[in-house]
Amino acid sequence: MSTITSHTRPTLCRLCVAHCGVLATVEEGRLVKVEGDPDNPMFKGYSCPKGRALPEMHNSPHRLLRSQKKQPDGQHAPIAVEQAMDEVADKIRRLVDEYGPRSVAMYVGTNALPYPPSGGVGNAFMRAIGSPMFFTSNTIDQPGKQIAAAAHGHWLGGDINFEQADTWMLVGVNPVITKSAGIPGQNPAQKLKDAEQRGMQLIVIDPRVSETAKRAQIHIRPRPGEDPTILAGMIRIIIDELLYDKEFIRENVEGFEALKAHVAPFTPAYVAERADIPEEQLIEAARLFATGGKRGGAVNTGSGSSFSMHANVVEYLALCLNTLCGRWVRAGEAFTHPNAMLPAVTPKAQAYRSYRGWGYGEKLRVRNLRDAACGMPTSALADEILLEGEGQVKALICVGGNPMAAWPDQRKTQEAMEKLELLITLDIEMSSTARMADYIIAPKMTLETPGMSQGGEMIKYFGTGLGFPAAYGQYSPRIVETPEHSDLIEEWEFFHGLGCRMDLDLLFVVYYGFSKFMEAPPILINLNKDYKPTTEELFEKMCESARIPFSEVCEHPHGKVFDVTQLVQEKDADCETKLQLGNNTLLDELAEIAASDYKKEHNNTAYPYRLIPRRHNNFINSSGRSIDKLNGGKLYNPAFIHPDDMATLGFREGDSIRISTQHDAIPAIVEADANLRRGLVAMVHAFGGLVDEDDQYLTQGSNTGRLVRADVDYDPLTGMPRMGNIPVNISAITA
Numbered sequence: 001m002s003t004i005t006s007h008t009r010p011t012l013c014r015l016c017v018a019h020c021g022v023l024a025t026v027e028e029g030r031l032v033k034v035e036g037d038p039d040n041p042m043f044k045g046y047s048c049p050k051g052r053a054l055p056e057m058h059n060s061p062h063r064l065l066r067s068q069k070k071q072p073d074g075q076h077a078p079i080a081v082e083q084a085m086d087e088v089a090d091k092i093r094r095l096v097d098e099y100g101p102r103s104v105a106m107y108v109g110t111n112a113l114p115y116p117p118s119g120g121v122g123n124a125f126m127r128a129i130g131s132p133m134f135f136t137s138n139t140i141d142q143p144g145k146q147i148a149a150a151a152h153g154h155w156l157g158g159d160i161n162f163e164q165a166d167t168w169m170l171v172g173v174n175p176v177i178t179k180s181a182g183i184p185g186q187n188p189a190q191k192l193k194d195a196e197q198r199g200m201q202l203i204v205i206d207p208r209v210s211e212t213a214k215r216a217q218i219h220i221r222p223r224p225g226e227d228p229t230i231l232a233g234m235i236r237i238i239i240d241e242l243l244y245d246k247e248f249i250r251e252n253v254e255g256f257e258a259l260k261a262h263v264a265p266f267t268p269a270y271v272a273e274r275a276d277i278p279e280e281q282l283i284e285a286a287r288l289f290a291t292g293g294k295r296g297g298a299v300n301t302g303s304g305s306s307f308s309m310h311a312n313v314v315e316y317l318a319l320c321l322n323t324l325c326g327r328w329v330r331a332g333e334a335f336t337h338p339n340a341m342l343p344a345v346t347p348k349a350q351a352y353r354s355y356r357g358w359g360y361g362e363k364l365r366v367r368n369l370r371d372a373a374c375g376m377p378t379s380a381l382a383d384e385i386l387l388e389g390e391g392q393v394k395a396l397i398c399v400g401g402n403p404m405a406a407w408p409d410q411r412k413t414q415e416a417m418e419k420l421e422l423l424i425t426l427d428i429e430m431s432s433t434a435r436m437a438d439y440i441i442a443p444k445m446t447l448e449t450p451g452m453s454q455g456g457e458m459i460k461y462f463g464t465g466l467g468f469p470a471a472y473g474q475y476s477p478r479i480v481e482t483p484e485h486s487d488l489i490e491e492w493e494f495f496h497g498l499g500c501r502m503d504l505d506l507l508f509v510v511y512y513g514f515s516k517f518m519e520a521p522p523i524l525i526n527l528n529k530d531y532k533p534t535t536e537e538l539f540e541k542m543c544e545s546a547r548i549p550f551s552e553v554c555e556h557p558h559g560k561v562f563d564v565t566q567l568v569q570e571k572d573a574d575c576e577t578k579l580q581l582g583n584n585t586l587l588d589e590l591a592e593i594a595a596s597d598y599k600k601e602h603n604n605t606a607y608p609y610r611l612i613p614r615r616h617n618n619f620i621n622s623s624g625r626s627i628d629k630l631n632g633g634k635l636y637n638p639a640f641i642h643p644d645d646m647a648t649l650g651f652r653e654g655d656s657i658r659i660s661t662q663h664d665a666i667p668a669i670v671e672a673d674a675n676l677r678r679g680l681v682a683m684v685h686a687f688g689g690l691v692d693e694d695d696q697y698l699t700q701g702s703n704t705g706r707l708v709r710a711d712v713d714y715d716p717l718t719g720m721p722r723m724g725n726i727p728v729n730i731s732a733i734t735a
């Protein structure tokens with residue numbers, strides 16, 4: 001390989017699903033600058049502070065340049081990665097022999113995303129040793145999206161185009177900051193401005209005037225946790241006033257009557273009272289959504305609504321609302337998300353029928369939880385480690401994730417991490433999980449590895465309102481060499497290394513799980529002793545059945561929007577599949593919501609405030625917190641409270657407070673936020689150190705996961721606990 005010294009080259013930032021095209025400058029072998037690439041046809045120069053801090057991340061003094069091994073005295077010392085692989089392979093082999101394959105678990109977090117083969121090869125390793133215990137952060141995020149899609153079915157014509165819509169609705173999501181669902185992630189703030197210019201009417205449901213809600217024509221600012229109530233209420237109005245798309249329903253839908261019966265209790269007056277919103281506003285929003293403009297628009301949901309319980313119902317009602325109003329691309333219209341680096345698909349104006357989304361697969365030993373369409377319930381993994389007996393998990397491999405920062409119930413998570421016989425994490429720094437680990441494998445960072453946009457394209461199969469709004473592709477070779485004297489490895493190479501030592505065939509299945517939407521069969525790549533490709537070769541194989549040949553994508557270093565205009569085809573003549581609005585399980589849950597004693601829940605005098613989540617523009621979960629340029633010297637996550645609530649409670653900005661639930665408590669520092677609804681505390685998650693380090697909240701922040709209980713309020717299908725709308729009490733900490 002030639003040594004890369006000084007240059008400015010186009011590449012892509014892969015820190016979040018947006019996958020922005022950027023320009024990276026290297027001077028004397030060191031990454032010195034990253035900025036938006038004006039010649040990228042999709043992003044047109046856009047980037048965010050996190051992407052622009054890639055040089056500081058690559059050159060961070062906190063970065064691990066060598067893998068680490070825990071010593072008998074509990075301290076960590078460097079270990080050669082080849083040696084670490086020898087030892088880890090040996091230990092895993094012994095655990096599998098003694099306790100069976102289920103004793104080894106894997107958790108893949110958000111930082112697998114930048115490395116296209118990372119999670120898939122990790123998954124192949126788990127299948128090769130015969131362990132079903134493969135978990136991802138998806139089940140502590142928005143697992144309801146896959147549950148609801150299974151119950152409802154998919155529309156093979158795809159989502160409608162934001163950039164042509166007249167109305168749009170966003171529930172519990174703030175894409176202006178997060179580049180997640182709803183507004184296409186290529187400069188979402190600009191896309192929203194363009195939409196406003198076109199006259200688009202935006203409806204946002206969020207208890208906070210978020211950066212997105214600021215731009216809404218209708219901002220519904222309810223009590224948190226009342227999204228199912230509000231969506232059911234809107235559906236009721238739309239059905240009652242006959243505003244739905246009768247022809248679309250007749251042609252493509254079943255279960256309409258069941259849905260109608262189940263939303264009956266959600267009268268406008270009831271919803272308004274229960275969610276504490278103006279009745280007129282609810283009616284106005286429902287009418288606008290159903291009738292606004294010629295093409296109308298869709299509804300998308302996010303993590304805010306997912307964390308407040310009943311996420312499957314929220315996601316299902318959102319799909320039902322889109323379907324009721326016929327908000328899917330029809331025959332003759334342009335397909336919004338054509339593939340480029342994935343295989344071509346034929347979009348058709350017809351349903352892909354609902355399928356079994358839960359109640360199958362590996363059984364967890366706690367809470368009757370099982371595998372499901374969203375994957376294995378991560379909220380149960382700590383229990384699986386702690387619970388003695390047959391099947392107990394003894395080893396955990398974390399890939400680009402940080403359980404101690406991000407898993408629900410931090411106290412139990414720490415107990416579980418302590419109990420493990422073997423904890424391995426692949427991480428760029430001594431994260432709070434790494435501090436507890438037996439081995440920390442130091443990986444190469446993004447711009448030291450080749451990159452491609454296939455993952456950003458694949459994300460659309462996770463739910464609606466995601467993915468590139470065109471056939472876009474970008475490949476980038478590695479931009480910078482690894483630092484001198486470092487000993488780094490790519491995540492997939494680590495699993496390959498273990499596989500070779502254990503004499504395994506790792507069968508890497510590309511677009512695993514999404515192959516039902518592809519016409520080409522999934523690509524199978526067998527990685528073993530005899531076959532170790534370069535990452536570049538692996539990418540080429542991963543793109544073997546791509547619509548645009550990999551070599552052609554490589555010819556466009558600034559990325560390219562390929563000229564793929566695909567019109568959605570007519571429904572097959574013999575097609576009888578329908579979208580399902582009457583799923584029993586989810587509508588039964590809606591009936592339970594209607595019957596629940598909400599007044600009791602709202603009037604919780606012991607815990608009168610509600611803790612809700614929000615995200616930081618400069619960090620992705622726990623990543624970026626250690627970078628000075630991103631944290632600006634503020635090392636904690638404040639507790640945002642409305643100024644009037646502060647006055648009632650007698651707090652001033654900067655005061656130290658204790659936020660407690662029935663189960664646990666964390667310290668925090670007050671900051672005023674007039675954008676919040678009253679009665680709330682909003683905090684960014686994934687801060688704080690270990691459980692016994694609460695006194696360092698000024699320098700490490702506080703971990704909101706401590707206030708989440710995985711075994712009290714949780715979803716029976718996904719295990720997803722109540723991670724938002726948490727009843728809390730706030731009191732002053734006196735010195």
Ligand SMILES: Nc1nc2c(c(=O)[nH]1)N[C@H]1C(S)=C(S)[C@@H](COP(=O)(O)OP(=O)(O)OC[C@H]3O[C@@H](n4cnc5c(=O)[nH]c(N)nc54)[C@H](O)[C@@H]3O)O[C@H]1N2
Binds near residue numbers: 140401426620685708
């Ligand atoms: N209370 C509460 N809990 C939550 C949430 C919440 O809002 N509130 N949000 C939930 C959601 S949506 C999610 S997705 C999860 C996130 O859960 P996780 O993915 O487990 O958490 P992260 O903090 O994103 O962990 C990323 C880790 O990757 C490391 N890292 C950074 N760059 C690299 C790299 O290049 N390679 C490798 N190998 N590692 C790298 C970071 O140092 C960090 O330790 O948390 C969930 N938990």
Ligand SMILES: Nc1nc2c(c(=O)[nH]1)N[C@H]1C(S)=C(S)[C@@H](COP(=O)(O)OP(=O)(O)OC[C@H]3O[C@@H](n4cnc5c(=O)[nH]c(N)nc54)[C@H](O)[C@@H]3O)O[C@H]1N2
Binds near residue numbers: 175206207225301304
């Ligand atoms: N800058 C940045 N970008 C990120 C991340 C990050 O940490 N930082 N994380 C990435 C990850 S892992 C994910 S999953 C996505 C998440 O992306 P989003 O889902 O957009 O996450 P948030 O920004 O927390 O937005 C959630 C919104 O829901 C609101 N909310 C809270 N509770 C409720 C409720 O009960 N009902 C309703 N309707 N709203 C509620 C909050 O006020 C907040 O504005 O972002 C990704 N992108």
Ligand code: SF4
Binds near residue numbers: 018046047050051
């Ligand atoms: S929006 Fe996401 S992909 Fe784009 S620069 Fe920021 S972190 Fe990177």
Ligand SMILES: [Mo]
Binds near residue numbers: 137141
């Ligand atoms: Mo997430």
